[in-house]
Amino acid sequence: EIVLTQSPGTLSLSPGERATLSCRASQSVSSSYLAWYQQKPGQAPRLLIYGASSRATGIPDRFSGSGSGTDFTLTISRLEPEDFAVYYCQQYGSSLSFGQGTKVEIK
């Protein structure tokens, strides 16, 4: 089973700042089969990125994904107030697993 480790656990930033979230896999994720989700309190997760870098329908272009192999990154170029949430990565190249999440909170 591929274990995904997200860092940092919590990211404290101000609106307008850049957020960089990391997702590291215990073994290579085939074909960059890596997705990112956003979850706000009391809400279901929302798909942001799949295939490591493809934005899902309706996702603003301030969200971008990159990486390959074992190291992946979600970048939010300029944080909007609605972006403060928990973010999960998920690999679907070998079975399926989620990271433990990174909370982006207002500083």
Place this chain on the structure above:
Amino acid sequence: EVQLVESGGGVVQPGGSLRLSCAASGFTFDDYAMHWVRQAPGKGLEWVSLISGDGGSTYYADSVKGRFTISRDNSKNSLYLQMNSLRTEDTALYYCAKDLLEMATIFDYWGQGTLVTVSS
């Protein structure tokens, strides 16, 4: 507009059973695989089970294999999860999720979830 509405959650004793349902609308149901994903209180996401669009293929997480059964009724646009031999560690919010493609295992739409509490 895609809508997924779960139902059937509740409080059950360890060893008991529960059947969850998910009513889908807004897309061609049998074109897509469907999933159940759960989230224990205050914890992260855990994939539970997957069923192909025609219902012919099913997959389970090791943690539920042999105890849970996923099924679908394409004539009713509905997804189900039969949960037997429930354990306290099965306590979670259970989400129904649509696959982005037939079997991509990417979740592009989610319901609001139904809460299952296993407790004596």
